[in-house]
Amino acid sequence: MKKPNIYDVAKKTGVSSATVSKVLNNKGNISDQTKSKIFEAVEEINYYPHAMASALRGNKTHTIGLLIPDIGNAFFAELARSVEDTGHEHHFNVVMCNTDNQPHKEEKYLQWLNQKRLDGLIFGTGFSNSTSLAKMLEAKMPVAMAVRFNSSIEADAVLVDDFLGGYQATRHLLELGHQNIIFLLDTLKNPSSLGRIEGAKKAFSETNVAWSNHLIIENNWSAREAEQSLTHAFRTQPELTAAFALNDYLAVGSLEAAMQSGREVPRDFSVVGFDDTFISRLREPHLTTVAQPIGTIGKTITEKVIARINGEESSVKKTLLKPELRVRESTGHVFS
Known part of the structure; x- marks a missing residue:
């Protein structure tokens, strides 16, 4: 069976091969209607120009x-x-x-x-x-x-705006009466995580809660690692009442750690995540989280x-x- 070529596309759409070439290489002033017709024909007859050859000619590879x-x-x-x-x-x-x-x-x-x-x-x-x-x-x-x-x-x-997100999450916990809060994150070298922590500091300052009450634990890259970090923190600082996990995966690990320690969420311990991905609603209780668009x-x-x-x-x-x-x-x- 003959491999489709640019002339087949032109014949099917009733335009010149030059017009097809312009559309495929995003050149010229071609109407949207013609573009749509050409792209539909390309898919229908399964015509795909060799991307590398196109690139070597100075055209786009799309x-x-x-x-x-x-x-x-x-x-x-x-x-x-x-x-x-x-x-x-x-x-x-x-x-x-x-x-x-x-x-x-x-x-x-x-x-x-x-x-x-x-x-x-x-x-x-x-x-x-x-x-x-x-x-x-x-x-x-x-x-x-x-x-x-x-x-x-x-x-x-x-x-x-990571600063705003960190502020919103932390302010929410502080307004609920939480002061001993643990922050679970990947690394402060990550600008996003650093921005969220800076926002949390502002929330502490505005509510006159001592920043020294907080605990930051880095190097959490998975739900399992967050679960282990929080489980250990419960042993050394049982006064903790809330966790702000800087993504939803870490928040899920926090929920698991709270459950395994015998703490009921949210009666005994509160958890906030960040992202609002689908996993925030996969298990009970559904996760309070900061939604990113x-x-x-x-x-x-x-x-x-x-x-x-x-x-x-x-x-x-x-x-x-x-x-x-x-x-x-x-x-x-x-x-x-």
Whole structure:
């Protein structure tokens, strides 16, 4: 069977092969109706030009790279889905890589992605100042940051106000009478986590509660590690009445630790998470959490990259979105 070619697409749609080429390479002033007709024909006859050959001719590959720490984390899974769906709407493929927060994996993926001649790259993870990234920036590849921000590079960014989110969660617990609060997080080297802790400090200050009452435990990367950290903290500081876990996975581990220690949530112990992913409603009690607009983050950052690929953007822009506290059943007044 003959492999479909550009002339087959032209014949099926009733336009010239030059018009098909312009649409596939995002050039020229072609109507949306014609574009839709051509893309439908491309899918129907299964015509896909060789991406590398197209790139070598200086054309687009219609491919965007996405680096995230861990697809197993519900937040990044939902973010990746939003990026992929938005890319598909604009006829771009998305190549996703998990870095596991490991610099050597990040560098390896950047080298590989650079060889694939991407049109653009989205960082959903923290990153080091790598040689491969420097090469991409030198080549004027559109690069954007979602959730995480690095001031050392000039790139578009879509962020959530972590300071406000940390403030909202902590203020909620303090207003319920909690003063002995444990904070469970990955690392303060993560700008998002640091911002949330700074917001928590403001809440303590405004309510005249001594910051010395708090306990911060880092190096929690999974629900299991959060469960172990809180279980140990219960032994050394039994006066703890609440936990602010800086993502929903850590909050689920906190709920488990409270249950295993014989504490009833929220009567004896309260838990707040961060993200409002699907896991916040999977178990009882449903989790009080700070909601990030994950779908909006993914859609906005992808559209920014595509606009820059198409030459529609000039100045670098940082978009800051607001989080929202969702109060459910895992928080309550201090029981006396």
